[in-house]
Amino acid sequence: MAFDIDMIKKVYSQMAERVDKARDIVGRPLTLSEKILYSHLWDGNPTKKLTRGKDYVDFAPDRIACQDATAQMALLQFMQAGKKNVAVPTTVHCDHLIQAKQGAKKDLIRANETSNEVFDFLESVSNKYGIGFWKPGAGIIHQVVLENYAFPGGMMIGTDSHTVNAGGLGMVAIGVGGADAVDVMAGMAWELKFPKLIGVKLTGELNGWTASKDVILKVAGILTVKGGTGAIVEYFGPGAKNLSCTGKGTICNMGAEIGATTSTFGYDDSMERFLRATDRADVADAANEIRPYLTGDDEVYADPETYFDEVIEIDLSTLRPHLNGPFTPDLATPVGELGEKAKKNDWPIKVDWGLIGSCTNSSYEDLTRAASIAQQAIDKKLKPKSDFGINPGSEQIRFTAERDGLLQVFEKLGATVFTNACGPCIGQWDRSDLKGDEKNTIVHSFNRNFSKRADGNPNTHAFVGSPEMVAAIAISGRLDFDPMNDTLLNEDGEQIKLDEPRGIELPPLGFDVDDNGYLAPDPDGSGVKIKVAEDSERLELLTPFEPIRDEEMQGMKLLIKAFGKCTTDHISMAGPWLRYRGHLDNISNNCLIGAVNAYNKKTNFVKNQLDGEYGGVPDTQRAYKAKGIKTIVVGDHNYGEGSSREHAAMEPRHLGVAAVLVKSFARIHETNLKKQGMLGLTFANEADYDLIQEDDTFNFIDIADFAENKPLTIEVVHADGGKDTIKANHTYNDAQIRWYREGSALNLIKKQNE
Numbered sequence: 001m002a003f004d005i006d007m008i009k010k011v012y013s014q015m016a017e018r019v020d021k022a023r024d025i026v027g028r029p030l031t032l033s034e035k036i037l038y039s040h041l042w043d044g045n046p047t048k049k050l051t052r053g054k055d056y057v058d059f060a061p062d063r064i065a066c067q068d069a070t071a072q073m074a075l076l077q078f079m080q081a082g083k084k085n086v087a088v089p090t091t092v093h094c095d096h097l098i099q100a101k102q103g104a105k106k107d108l109i110r111a112n113e114t115s116n117e118v119f120d121f122l123e124s125v126s127n128k129y130g131i132g133f134w135k136p137g138a139g140i141i142h143q144v145v146l147e148n149y150a151f152p153g154g155m156m157i158g159t160d161s162h163t164v165n166a167g168g169l170g171m172v173a174i175g176v177g178g179a180d181a182v183d184v185m186a187g188m189a190w191e192l193k194f195p196k197l198i199g200v201k202l203t204g205e206l207n208g209w210t211a212s213k214d215v216i217l218k219v220a221g222i223l224t225v226k227g228g229t230g231a232i233v234e235y236f237g238p239g240a241k242n243l244s245c246t247g248k249g250t251i252c253n254m255g256a257e258i259g260a261t262t263s264t265f266g267y268d269d270s271m272e273r274f275l276r277a278t279d280r281a282d283v284a285d286a287a288n289e290i291r292p293y294l295t296g297d298d299e300v301y302a303d304p305e306t307y308f309d310e311v312i313e314i315d316l317s318t319l320r321p322h323l324n325g326p327f328t329p330d331l332a333t334p335v336g337e338l339g340e341k342a343k344k345n346d347w348p349i350k351v352d353w354g355l356i357g358s359c360t361n362s363s364y365e366d367l368t369r370a371a372s373i374a375q376q377a378i379d380k381k382l383k384p385k386s387d388f389g390i391n392p393g394s395e396q397i398r399f400t401a402e403r404d405g406l407l408q409v410f411e412k413l414g415a416t417v418f419t420n421a422c423g424p425c426i427g428q429w430d431r432s433d434l435k436g437d438e439k440n441t442i443v444h445s446f447n448r449n450f451s452k453r454a455d456g457n458p459n460t461h462a463f464v465g466s467p468e469m470v471a472a473i474a475i476s477g478r479l480d481f482d483p484m485n486d487t488l489l490n491e492d493g494e495q496i497k498l499d500e501p502r503g504i505e506l507p508p509l510g511f512d513v514d515d516n517g518y519l520a521p522d523p524d525g526s527g528v529k530i531k532v533a534e535d536s537e538r539l540e541l542l543t544p545f546e547p548i549r550d551e552e553m554q555g556m557k558l559l560i561k562a563f564g565k566c567t568t569d570h571i572s573m574a575g576p577w578l579r580y581r582g583h584l585d586n587i588s589n590n591c592l593i594g595a596v597n598a599y600n601k602k603t604n605f606v607k608n609q610l611d612g613e614y615g616g617v618p619d620t621q622r623a624y625k626a627k628g629i630k631t632i633v634v635g636d637h638n639y640g641e642g643s644s645r646e647h648a649a650m651e652p653r654h655l656g657v658a659a660v661l662v663k664s665f666a667r668i669h670e671t672n673l674k675k676q677g678m679l680g681l682t683f684a685n686e687a688d689y690d691l692i693q694e695d696d697t698f699n700f701i702d703i704a705d706f707a708e709n710k711p712l713t714i715e716v717v718h719a720d721g722g723k724d725t726i727k728a729n730h731t732y733n734d735a736q737i738r739w740y741r742e743g744s745a746l747n748l749i750k751k752q753n754e
């Protein structure tokens with residue numbers, strides 16, 4: 001089963017009626033996002049107007065996708081729900097656990113040796129419960145979803161923050177924690193706060209060196225990493241129609257970097273072309289029948305200020321290519337201005353690696369545009385000064401690119417073609433050219449560039465750009481190279497200027513693949529045995545969390561006051577720790593080790609109030625746990641931004657942290673804390689962050705009255721006996737308070753299934 005046309009036709013058959021009803025109820029024209037949301041309500045037909053940024057709404061997603069790192073915990077949880085089959089079409093994709101080192105063939109063999117037990121576990125659970133399984137090497141989840149499952153007007157969730165990539169094909173696709181996916185797999189509703197809407201009007205047409213990637217690099221610079229929080233970004237306008245479907249995917253993909261709930265585009269000819277090219281003519285035909293329902297109403301796009309909470313306008317004709325970074329994807333700099341900025345900030349100018357591909361930029365168009373630059377280096381005798389690495393997004397795109405000679409162009413320049421997997425994008429990169437933590441620069445066409453993200457080295461300065469710009473920079477070996485204006489010296493001593501990139505939207509000979517790596521599940525999985533070794537250090541069956549008792553919320557200690565950025569990478573680091581994704585106790589040894597302690601600005605070095613000694617965060621927390629003392633984590637803005645991994649919530653919960661109190665949360669992480677039955681709170685008064693001291697004790701004095709719309713009161717007792725009383729806001733509704741009271745959302749699901 002490549003995709004489920006009957007399911008799609010069912011969605012479409014309901015869509016017109018539901019959208020028309022919603023339009024009547026809301027009393028005005030609708031955006032595309034609203035059409036998709038209102039037509040996916042759990043209760044069927046819309047009955048009331050929903051308030052953006054306020055109402056919690058139950059939805060019925062059409063699909064679920066999980067990647068191998070997050071699927072382990074999600075499926076371990078699903079197994080506890082007592083179901084025979086998943087309730088909604090679901091796929092599992094093995095892409096995160098494959099380390100990039102020597103190239104695709106060898107790396108895949110090694111991954112199959114080292115992660116064999118995890119792949120076997122995922123395959124057996126998938127086979128048993130009716131889940132489609134994409135083997136290691138089959139491709140990166142979001143590219144595979146775009147090529148096989150995404151459809152205009154659909155709603156999907158995925159256990160990865162870049163699930164949003166499917167917005168390129170007109171979906172509302174949202175990254176969630178494993179716990180949310182488990183709810184939907186178990187046949188329950190999926191809850192989301194009705195999002196706000198940001199409209200991005202695109203005019204003009206891309207030209208020269210500017211690519212779709214530059215649209216989102218520009219938007220990230222405007223909105224910053226927090227600017228999209230709680231909102232769907234909807235792109236529209238004549239410029240949107242001029243972009244390819246996969247280019248739209250790139251833009252939506254990086255919507256995760258501005259914290260957006262998701263991003264989407266209305267159905268258009270580019271999507272129809274992509275559907276037909278990927279063997280889904282029946283989806284295109286079905287979509288054509290309800291075309292007006294798969295895009296926003298004309299009145300909305302004619303007067304966007306009236307219908308969106310915020311509107312941004314970008315003229316593609318004048319947009320300049322950008323490189324964003326280092327260390328944050330919203331630090332946007334037009335190419336040509338980067339040299340000066342780099343000098344000022346002492347960023348290394350020499351570029352060591354240019355990495356192309358990932359789930360963000362693996363399309364045929366991307367590869368042809370980048371290859372057109374690489375080919376010039378061959379033709380014009382330019383020897384690349386940086387190393388090249390390529391991560392194709394799927395076996396289908398790799399096979400097609402090889403058939404059409406694209407990969408060979410990069411290989412002629414000495415590129416290493418890694419497995420069709422995440423590799424360097426998620427720290428799965430055994431980088432051999434550096435000794436220790438040397439300061440260095442890389443450029444890549446991925447989406448994220450947080451510290452340590454690619455190679456685990458905090459001194460790697462990573463810049464994000466389009467594949468063709470990455471190719472040009474890698475050939476020059478310099479961060480300050482501006483291919484639009486600068487020349488390069490070739491082997492014959494001539495000054496060479498690179499021509500503008502040229503791309504082909506879709507393969508003229510069509511996509512092709514030998515073995516796409518898909519395994520369909522057993523139609524009756526009841527006899528399938530799940531494979532988990534008892535002595536496994538990577539997989540561990542779960543024990544339900546005990547509810548946190550009100551008495552335990554008195555006399556709590558501060559575990560860490562995190563300073564500045566604290567992403568899910570800081571809370572639950574990726575890289576080598578991915579190994580333990582299915583073993584909660586073992587992976588908890590990375591809990592918060594990347595967070596910066598506000599009192600000494602060091603990572604993984606906090607005070608143990610029991611003996612006054614400093615030590616690692618997990619060890620210190622285990623010491624509190626041994627004494628039965630609950631703790632609190634304090635944090636800054638956008639705490640938990642980054643990925644959807646629920647480990648960032650499960651680990652503190654497992655180790656005995658009861659509350660996380662911050663200035664603001666990233667949405668997915670806040671939900672994940674709730675799902676795990678702990679408190680995610682925000683300072684009612686942000687300045688209270690400064691009141692928290694290293695030796696503080698916390699008493700939640702009104703936790704017994706924990707209720708919707710009612711802030712909690714915390715007494716903070718300082719070491720000198722002084723006290724402050726602070727207010728903490730929360731966004732728990734009644735149902736979520738029940739999760740807290742039951743110990744976790746899963747405990748509640750189980751109870752309801754019994």
Ligand code: F3S
Binds near residue numbers: 140142426
């Ligand atoms: Fe993988 Fe990086 Fe995409 S980790 S899913 S390639 S964001």
